[in-house]
């Protein structure tokens with residue numbers, strides 16, 4: 001049964017009011033405990049102020065909600081997200097789950113025990129803030145999954161089955177990691193409509209993406225324009241068009257995977273300066289550049305609305 005209300009960092013919002021929703025973004029990307037232990041490593045106030053400014057800009061371009069794919073292991077700070085949401089006017093959906101560096105403590109934990117943690121963050125809230133996770137994030141880079149990675153995927157699947165909350169993934173698409181992720185979710189009996197295989201915009205094999213879409217999962221076309229200078233974003237737009245022409249308009253969601261970079265020697269492979277050269281518009285790039293480009297390629301307004309409004313709502317609400 002579809003959920004009428006979606007949990008955001010400022011409380012429940014009617015699914016029908018989410019509007020244009022970006023499916024995979026971040027404000028802060030860090031590591032757990034860094035804020036408390038190595039506070040001088042990052043400009044925390046700058047990240048918060050930058051997030052507010054960039055989201056206000058996106059709001060002026062029609063973006064009203066973002067899914068924040070930042071679980072605990074990426075340094076999640078839901079109190080900061082709540083302030084950013086209040087000040088920017090953009091709804092933010094927070095994540096439970098984990099990222100690629102699974103905390104050592106849980107490597108040998110039973111999936112049911114981890115699922116219970118994820119369920120608690122979905123039903124009771126995160127860190128006694130009362131802020132509830134609206135989605136579950138998992139992340140894998142290799143086609144062969146380690147035991148700990150399989151445990152986390154099963155935990156995410158069981159938490160999703162118990163709550164109806166969807167799962168969003170990070171993949172290395174060139175390794176076709178969506179395939180083993182979906183295989184485990186399917187073994188666990190997850191509804192494919194509760195799954196988004198992320199970073200699918202970086203895949204170059206149409207058959208890989210079409211195969212996943214035929215299973216019924218969503219594809220996150222969420223590395224737009226990407227992180228590299230001279231990123232071939234027009235090729236990614238061509239892949240979106242090809243998938244639309246093949247009838248997968250109800251399978252695609254759009255996003256940037258943007259974050260606010262405010263530390264001097266960026267560990268994610270690009271300085272803040274390069275980050276802004278690649279994407280000068282932040283969370284507004286899709287509105288300003290991709291949607292006009294897709295219109296120019298003949299993509300219909302109906303398809304654009306599906307990818308930016310209806311599919312994210314269907315994914316979050318379980319329609």
Ligand SMILES: [Zn+2]
Pocket residue numbers: 024025026069170257
């Ligand atoms: Zn991300």
